[in-house]
Amino acid sequence: MSEFDVIVVGAGPAGSSAAIKMASQGLNVLLVERGDPVGSKNVSGGILWGNDLAAIIPDWEKSAPLERYVERKVTSFLTGDSEIAIDFKTKKFQEKKTGYSVLRTRLDSFLARKASQSGAMVITGVTVDALAMKDGRVVGIINEGETITADCVILAEGANPRVAMAAGLVGKPNDRTVGIGVKHVYKLGENVINERFNLRGNAGFAGEYVLSFLEGGVYAGGFLYTNKDTVSMGVVINMETLRKNGNTHSFDIMEKFAQHPFISGLVEGGQLQEYSAHFVYEGGYEDMPRAYGNGYMLVGDTAGFSFSNGMILQGMNYAISSGILAGEAAIEAKKDNDFSAESLSRYQKKLDNSPAVLDKKNFQGINNVVWSPMVHRAIPALLESSLYSMLYETGNPKKHLSQIMMKSLKSSGMNSKDLMLQGYRLMRRM
Amino acid sequence: MEIEEKLALLNYKTDPEYEHITINPKICETCPDHFCTFACPAKCYTLIEGRINFKYEDCVECGTCDVACAHGSVMWTNPKDSHGIKYKFG
Amino acid sequence: MIILALEIIVLVKQVPDSQEVVIDPVTMNLNRSLTRNVTNRADENALEAALQIKDKVDAHVTVISMGPPQAETTMIECLARGADRAILASDRFFGGADTYPTGLTLAATIKTFGKFDIIFAGEETSDSSTGHVGPGVAEFLDIDQITYASKVDFKDGYITAERELEDGTEVVRVPTPVLITVLLNSNVPRRQTLRRKIDAMKQGFESWDHEKVGLQPEWVGVRGSPTIVRKMRPIKERERAAKKVDLAGIPDLVKELYQKGAIKLESE
Ligand SMILES: Cc1cc2nc3c(=O)[nH]c(=O)nc-3n(C[C@H](O)[C@H](O)[C@H](O)COP(=O)(O)OP(=O)(O)OC[C@H]3O[C@@H](n4cnc5c(N)ncnc54)[C@H](O)[C@@H]3O)c2cc1C
Numbered sequence: 027m028s029e030f031d032v033i034v035v036g037a038g039p040a041g042s043s044a045a046i047k048m049a050s051q052g053l054n055v056l057l058v059e060r061g062d063p064v065g066s067k068n069v070s071g072g073i074l075w076g077n078d079l080a081a082i083i084p085d086w087e088k089s090a091p092l093e094r095y096v097e098r099k100v101t102s103f104l105t106g107d108s109e110i111a112i113d114f115k116t117k118k119f120q121e122k123k124t125g126y127s128v129l130r131t132r133l134d135s136f137l138a139r140k141a142s143q144s145g146a147m148v149i150t151g152v153t154v155d156a157l158a159m160k161d162g163r164v165v166g167i168i169n170e171g172e173t174i175t176a177d178c179v180i181l182a183e184g185a186n187p188r189v190a191m192a193a194g195l196v197g198k199p200n201d202r203t204v205g206i207g208v209k210h211v212y213k214l215g216e217n218v219i220n221e222r223f224n225l226r227g228n229a230g231f232a233g234e235y236v237l238s239f240l241e242g243g244v245y246a247g248g249f250l251y252t253n254k255d256t257v258s259m260g261v262v263i264n265m266e267t268l269r270k271n272g273n274t275h276s277f278d279i280m281e282k283f284a285q286h287p288f289i290s291g292l293v294e295g296g297q298l299q300e301y302s303a304h305f306v307y308e309g310g311y312e313d314m315p316r317a318y319g320n321g322y323m324l325v326g327d328t329a330g331f332s333f334s335n336g337m338i339l340q341g342m343n344y345a346i347s348s349g350i351l352a353g354e355a356a357i358e359a360k361k362d363n364d365f366s367a368e369s370l371s372r373y374q375k376k377l378d379n380s381p382a383v384l385d386k387k388n389f390q391g392i393n394n395v396v397w398s399p400m401v402h403r404a405i406p407a408l409l410e411s412s413l414y415s416m417l418y419e420t421g422n423p424k425k426h427l428s429q430i431m432m433k434s435l436k437s438s439g440m441n442s443k444d445l446m447l448q449g450y451r452l453m454r455r456m
Numbered sequence: 457m458e459i460e461e462k463l464a465l466l467n468y469k470t471d472p473e474y475e476h477i478t479i480n481p482k483i484c485e486t487c488p489d490h491f492c493t494f495a496c497p498a499k500c501y502t503l504i505e506g507r508i509n510f511k512y513e514d515c516v517e518c519g520t521c522d523v524a525c526a527h528g529s530v531m532w533t534n535p536k537d538s539h540g541i542k543y544k545f546g
Numbered sequence: 547m548i549i550l551a552l553e554i555i556v557l558v559k560q561v562p563d564s565q566e567v568v569i570d571p572v573t574m575n576l577n578r579s580l581t582r583n584v585t586n587r588a589d590e591n592a593l594e595a596a597l598q599i600k601d602k603v604d605a606h607v608t609v610i611s612m613g614p615p616q617a618e619t620t621m622i623e624c625l626a627r628g629a630d631r632a633i634l635a636s637d638r639f640f641g642g643a644d645t646y647p648t649g650l651t652l653a654a655t656i657k658t659f660g661k662f663d664i665i666f667a668g669e670e671t672s673d674s675s676t677g678h679v680g681p682g683v684a685e686f687l688d689i690d691q692i693t694y695a696s697k698v699d700f701k702d703g704y705i706t707a708e709r710e711l712e713d714g715t716e717v718v719r720v721p722t723p724v725l726i727t728v729l730l731n732s733n734v735p736r737r738q739t740l741r742r743k744i745d746a747m748k749q750g751f752e753s754w755d756h757e758k759v760g761l762q763p764e765w766v767g768v769r770g771s772p773t774i775v776r777k778m779r780p781i782k783e784r785e786r787a788a789k790k791v792d793l794a795g796i797p798d799l800v801k802e803l804y805q806k807g808a809i810k811l812e813s814e
């Protein structure tokens with residue numbers, strides 16, 4: 027007899043969601059988290075997109091520690107001198123919320139408390155060292171040389187899954203599958219935020235930026251989200267180009283973003299409260315490991331259910347939905363008293379029809395395009411010079427837009443054939 | 457703001473007994489790129505008179521150096537027993 | 547002859563994480579809802595000192611805390627480090643206590659045991675840091691006390707302890723029963739393993755109210771506290787600045803500091 031039906035390793039959104047689901051259905055669950063308190067190791071931008079929590083916490087929009095709902099969404103290119111942005115505001119988001127800003131220490135504590143209230147045993151401040159294996163199947167976990175047994179282990183370790191890596195269940199992260207996330211949190215005060223971002227009540231601002239002003243060929247995306255009385259600002263740095271450059275410090279890129287003339291003003295007068303950094307999972311569909319096996323399942327970032335490419339940053343939502351599906355699979359497996367790979371393959375079946383996998387499939391290969399000279403250099407340069415020529419009053423007769431574009435294109439260093447091709451690829455994958 | 461000032465804002469519970477990341481100085485000696493010094497967001501790796509100096513106390517456990525070091529010098533593990541970085545916001 | 551196990555008691559308090567203490571600017575109280583709570587660090591050292599004795603001789607270690615229900619995490623943590631039993635004296639009547647009823651309540655809890663040999667406390671807490679409570683408990687129990695111990699050893703009914711003093715180290719030898727307050731960082735607390743944490747969760751801790759402790763409501767908490775806090779003032783944050791100058795820049799720097807009133811001439 028195992029001590030637990032299921033042990034969940036890691037109390038991020040994926041692990042806690044799985045634990046809530048299983049414990050509320052009566053499974054005997056142990057949730058182990060190395061941070062104490064829960065959440066103290068974790069970093070997100072972060073906007074929690076979607077409504078995935080509703081399945082396990084029906085009143086989550088009222089009870090969870092949410093900062094502001096997204097009313098204003100900005101997608102923007104930042105060059106050295108300019109910002110070219112799409113600024114989308116809609117009152118429609120008021121009725122149907124698309125996303126909320128969150129701070130991880132608060133969100134994760136809340137979710138873990140829910141897991142505990144649902145009946146799971148939640149233990150914090152303990153690092154799981156390894157999986158316990160017997161006859162080719164997972165039979166529990168190991169901490170400080172002692173084994174705790176379970177019929178099934180769910181690995182929810184996030185983007186740096188040491189236990190799953192050591193057991194060979196996932197590959198070692200590499201320059202292509204991870205980016206470096208760096209973040210600042212500023213205290214600004216509720217009123218200042220409302221005024222500065224033109225918001226009211228608990229409406230919020232979510233901005234995502236392509237940092238095309240960076241020199242030396244380094245690619246990075248930026249984000250800026252409003253919380254109740256703080257602002258989260260950060261960058262995701264592409265590891266491949268940082269290495270190629272070989273002469274730029276990751277922390278300087280964060281500082282450069284914070285100092286950009288059109289960004290620094292947004293947090294002016296704010297006090298820096300926290301500096302943080304964390305892996306961002308960036309692998310594509312082709313990098314995803316098999317999410318189940320004899321006596322185990324992988325969820326959240328560990329299973330590759332995260333989406334980041336310097337323009338889009340999502341992962342908490344997929345973490346939650348994959349956690350819930352793994353929970354469902356465990357509940358069904360428990361009924362059959364069978365946690366073999368064959369039985370747990372039901373998890374994969376559930377995943378195959380879920381947005382977590384479908385999005386990943388649909389966006390296959392998009393990273394190659396998004397982390398590309400076109401998006402990070404050519405488009406911003408083109409837009410900047412076209413808009414500048416169009417809007418700048420020269421006193422000369424206005425040119426046709428097409429003429430301006432052609433001229434700008436020449437100065438952007440890309441030929442029109444390349445642009446068409448990459449543009450086509452991008453469109454096809456968006 | 458300097459990175460040192462930013463790190464000074466952080467709350468750590470440092471483990472006096474266990475260094476969760478170690479490097480192999482022999483390997484670093486012949487390293488051609490010292491990419492760890494550029495990649496680590498917490499400036500734990502610095503080059504002092506041509507030698508790599510590593511301090512685990514400032515580490516925020518992001519995982520970067522394990523991938524950044526292409527020469528197999530970094531031995532990376534999680535801290536034990538609630539030690540290490542403690543974020544207030546995250 | 548029956549040799550009874552040594553009864554060791556450790557007093558522990560849960561405190562706000564010292565780096566995150568927030569004072570509510572309106573009420574001037576510690577805003578405990580915003581801060582996270584941890585076990586007072588010196589009390590971890592006190593527990594470790596107790597466990598090191600238990601490693602050598604047959605002993606039974608009980609941790610006692612007076613505090614709100616949130617102190618549960620501290621209780622579990624102490625059990626997971628190796629304590630045998632954990633008692634949380636928790637009652638709304640205990641609220642608002644100064645060091646006098648805190649000591650009284652802890653002493654009364656200990657008295658219910660009948661037999662006790664060694665009581666450990668931290669030198670002081672990181673939130674109020676009066677250092678009163680340990681000595682207070684010793685007085686209420688009318689036993690000897692050793693304060694500011696950096697090293698503790700037990701043998702044949704005697705405690706030998708090193709005390710860190712300003713002008714050196716003092717070694718004292720005292721028979722039990724005795725209360726010892728332990729210096730912060732005087733040892734390295736052992737790890738809580740997952741196995742022990744699971745067992746601790748299953749075992750659970752005991753929660754005692756004023757009746758179980760054996761005290762009247764008017765003796766404890768805010769009513770039993772002789773201290774009245776009349777007024778509190780926040781410390782004005784001084785502006786700090788740093789400036790790097792080379793040797794040649796020093797005269798100018800001195801002049802600047804003088805003009806700002808930061809330094810004075812000897813004759814003034
Ligand atoms: C800078 C940045 C910005 C981001 N912005 C967004 C955003 O705006 N929106 C969004 O949806 N996503 C965002 N993401 C991605 C998102 O944070 C992740 O996809 C999400 O956190 C994944 O959840 P998870 O539960 O799988 O893993 P995590 O949240 O990483 O949780 C894993 C947990 O497991 C614990 N753990 C790990 N190993 C062990 C072990 N061996 N023993 C015990 N415990 C262990 C960790 O301490 C941690 O608590 C961002 C990420 C970063 C870094």
Ligand SMILES: Cc1cc2nc3c(=O)[nH]c(=O)nc-3n(C[C@H](O)[C@H](O)[C@H](O)COP(=O)(O)OP(=O)(O)OC[C@H]3O[C@@H](n4cnc5c(N)ncnc54)[C@H](O)[C@@H]3O)c2cc1C
Pocket residue numbers: 557558559575576586588589592610611612613643644645646648652666667668669670671673674675676677678679680773774775
């Ligand atoms: C803002 C503020 C102002 C205060 N003002 C006063 C005041 O003016 N006068 C006054 O007398 N009190 C005052 N108190 C309350 C009081 O000082 C303490 O909260 C309490 O009495 C414990 O004292 P201490 O924290 O200084 O413990 P210390 O005496 O520093 O603690 C020494 C050791 O005693 C043990 N110990 C202490 N408290 C407990 C406990 N609750 N349970 C178990 N073991 C314990 C621990 O081992 C600890 O390491 C104030 C509190 C606050 C927050």
Ligand code: SF4
Pocket residue numbers: 479483484485487488489490491492493501508524525526527528529530
């Ligand atoms: S840790 Fe790796 S990258 Fe850094 S100096 Fe050593 S060998 Fe080079």
Ligand code: SF4
Pocket residue numbers: 477495496497498499500514515516517518519520521522
């Ligand atoms: S894990 Fe991150 S913060 Fe820690 S040393 Fe490595 S790169 Fe630096």
